[in-house]
Amino acid sequence: MSVTQIQQYDRPSSVDAAWQLLQQGDGAAQLLGGGTDLVVRCPPEVTALVDLSDAGLRYVESTTDGGLRLGAMSTFTDLLEHPAVVTHTTGVLGEMLAQVGSVLHRNSATIGGHVVRSRLSDVLPVLLALDVTLLLYDGTERELGIGEYLDGGLGPHVVVEIRIPPRVEGSAAAFTRFARTAFDHALVNGCCRVDVRDGVITAARVVVGESSAVGRRVPPVEEVLVGASLTPETIDTAVAATRRAVDLHGDWIASAEYRQHLAGVVTERCLRTVAERLPGGGA
Amino acid sequence: MRLSFTLNGGSVETDVAPGATLMELLRGLGAVSVKDGCARGDCGSCAVLLDGRAVTACLLFAGQVEGLRITTAEGLADEVGLHPLQQALLEAGGVQCGFCTPGILMAAADLLEREPEPTEAQVRVGLAGNLCRCTGYVKIVEAVQDAAAMMASATPVAEGEEVGHG
Ligand SMILES: Cc1cc2nc3c(=O)[nH]c(=O)nc-3n(C[C@H](O)[C@H](O)[C@H](O)COP(=O)(O)OP(=O)(O)OC[C@H]3O[C@@H](n4cnc5c(N)ncnc54)[C@H](O)[C@@H]3O)c2cc1C
Numbered sequence: 001m002s003v004t005q006i007q008q009y010d011r012p013s014s015v016d017a018a019w020q021l022l023q024q025g026d027g028a029a030q031l032l033g034g035g036t037d038l039v040v041r042c043p044p045e046v047t048a049l050v051d052l053s054d055a056g057l058r059y060v061e062s063t064t065d066g067g068l069r070l071g072a073m074s075t076f077t078d079l080l081e082h083p084a085v086v087t088h089t090t091g092v093l094g095e096m097l098a099q100v101g102s103v104l105h106r107n108s109a110t111i112g113g114h115v116v117r118s119r120l121s122d123v124l125p126v127l128l129a130l131d132v133t134l135l136l137y138d139g140t141e142r143e144l145g146i147g148e149y150l151d152g153g154l155g156p157h158v159v160v161e162i163r164i165p166p167r168v169e170g171s172a173a174a175f176t177r178f179a180r181t182a183f184d185h186a187l188v189n190g191c192c193r194v195d196v197r198d199g200v201i202t203a204a205r206v207v208v209g210e211s212s213a214v215g216r217r218v219p220p221v222e223e224v225l226v227g228a229s230l231t232p233e234t235i236d237t238a239v240a241a242t243r244r245a246v247d248l249h250g251d252w253i254a255s256a257e258y259r260q261h262l263a264g265v266v267t268e269r270c271l272r273t274v275a276e277r278l279p280g281g282g283a
Numbered sequence: 284m285r286l287s288f289t290l291n292g293g294s295v296e297t298d299v300a301p302g303a304t305l306m307e308l309l310r311g312l313g314a315v316s317v318k319d320g321c322a323r324g325d326c327g328s329c330a331v332l333l334d335g336r337a338v339t340a341c342l343l344f345a346g347q348v349e350g351l352r353i354t355t356a357e358g359l360a361d362e363v364g365l366h367p368l369q370q371a372l373l374e375a376g377g378v379q380c381g382f383c384t385p386g387i388l389m390a391a392a393d394l395l396e397r398e399p400e401p402t403e404a405q406v407r408v409g410l411a412g413n414l415c416r417c418t419g420y421v422k423i424v425e426a427v428q429d430a431a432a433m434m435a436s437a438t439p440v441a442e443g444e445e446v447g448h449g
Contacts, residue, residue, distance in 0.1 A: 001304065001307075001322055002300060002302050002303050002304060002307055003302035003304075003344075004300075004302055005302065006300070006301045006302030006344075007301060007302075008301055009284055009301035009302075009344070009346045011346070011349065032344065032347070034342075034343075035342055035343050035344050035347060036324060036339075036342045038344075039304060039341070039342045039343065039344060040322075040323050040324075040342070042302075049301065049302075049344065049346070051344070051346055051347060053347060053349075077336065101324075101412070102327070102411040102412025102413075103337060103390065103393065103394070103408070103409055103411065103412060104324070104327050104330055104337055104338055104339050104390060104412035104413070105324055105339065105342075105412060107333070107336040107337060107338045107393075108338045108339070108342060108343060182411065183325075183411065183412075
């Protein structure tokens with residue numbers, strides 16, 4: 001249905017021009033990415049749309065060190081069709097992107113709009129596990145870690161680029177989601193990454209997300225993993241630590257106890273897959 | 284606001300309200316194959332091809348299609364006859380009430396463009412965003428594979444040509 005209060009629609013040809021338009025009217029203007037969220041959830045005070053289609057933000061670039069720069073207007077399909085994206089860190093980005101919504105939705109939804117929307121997300125757990133940073137523009141450019149970004153409290157800004165660091169040597173990652181049907185939002189999802197040197201985990205990222213909330217790293221589980229080898233016993237310890245550390249909510253779809261249980265299942269499945277993906281098949 | 288784009292091979296220049304969705308715009312222009320099902324991206328019955336990729340017209344603002352190429356189910360058949368996907372859906376019995384059919388056609392057209400010989404699993408993934416409440420999906424999936432076979436045995440379509448059965 002029409003968003004009837006919209007009076008103005010602009011397609012600026014640069015990020016700076018978009019920023020100038022965004023500042024007009026004190027919150028009355030809103031940036032437009034793919035529109036999949038904004039069309040149905042446009043705040044009533046918004047009367048002007050600033051469409052980023054012509055702002056030069058639809059690109060995927062590989063950096064010389066093996067990192068990736070994803071322009072904020074890249075659609076999920078753009079990313080799924082980019083070989084360097086889908087193979088990065090043992091294929092975890094491709095694994096996740098293929099499970100986000102349907103083809104119809106992936107052809108429109110942008111990675112920038114998704115990050116800003118910051119809820120009900122399969123994407124954010126993976127971005128958190130890969131230590132992604134964001135290039136923002138609010139008159140000047142600045143780079144911010146995804147965790148800090150999700151803590152909120154920022155003023156108006158344009159998300160310009162999502163920066164994925166190069167794969168750490170000896171690292172593997174896996175994503176999994178648990179939903180009632182493939183098209184439902186995940187009850188619980190998660191992503192684990194471990195970096196291994198000489199059979200010992202040197203760094204770990206364990207992220208658990210749930211529907212309605214944004215994924216969060218679970219430091220007590222990461223602490224369990226660092227310094228250990230990724231053996232079945234270590235995975236069991238990590239699963240128990242996950243269930244102790246996370247505090248998931250209950251609603252009409254699933255009780256808190258069930259989600260809490262699933263959080264352990266998600267960690268277990270991710271870590272088992274990670275073990276298989278590590279060079280040499282893990283410990 | 285003024286908007287220009289290509290609809291089923293013809294140029295369109297029109298005025299549209301800045302907050303209008305693509306679905307409203309297209310239906311207003313007579314492309315009533317674009318069905319208003321859920322209006323929130325869940326059912327896929329408003330799917331159209333935007334520069335060759337299937338998208339839900341209900342979740343796009345009209346302004347997003349400036350300068351782009353849109354194909355709706357009206358643009359599939361030509362004066363020679365139905366598109367192989369339409370023919371195959373008819374022959375396989377993949378149509379009952381028909382409400383979901385245009386959206387399924389467009390999602391399947393996108394799929395066959397990228398994957399001319401899809402497996403059953405690939406068809407199911409390609410149609411995952413399209414709901415059918417009558418037939419179930421078996422006949423629809425079969426029809427897409429039948430259409431792929433029909434298209435494979437037909438004369439190759441010249442590059443850059445509009446989607447059509449050629
Ligand atoms: C049917 C459906 C199924 C879905 N399924 C899944 C799923 O399975 N898993 C999942 O994780 N998600 C899912 N989603 C959520 C979906 O991924 C998001 O709606 C989408 O990524 C939002 O991106 P967009 O480009 O459409 O954002 P928009 O709707 O364009 O914008 C969203 C917000 O971001 C702002 N914005 C957009 N771009 C920028 C920018 N560059 N800088 C600053 N602000 C910006 C807008 O002002 C707005 O506030 C689903 C959504 C739908 C509609």
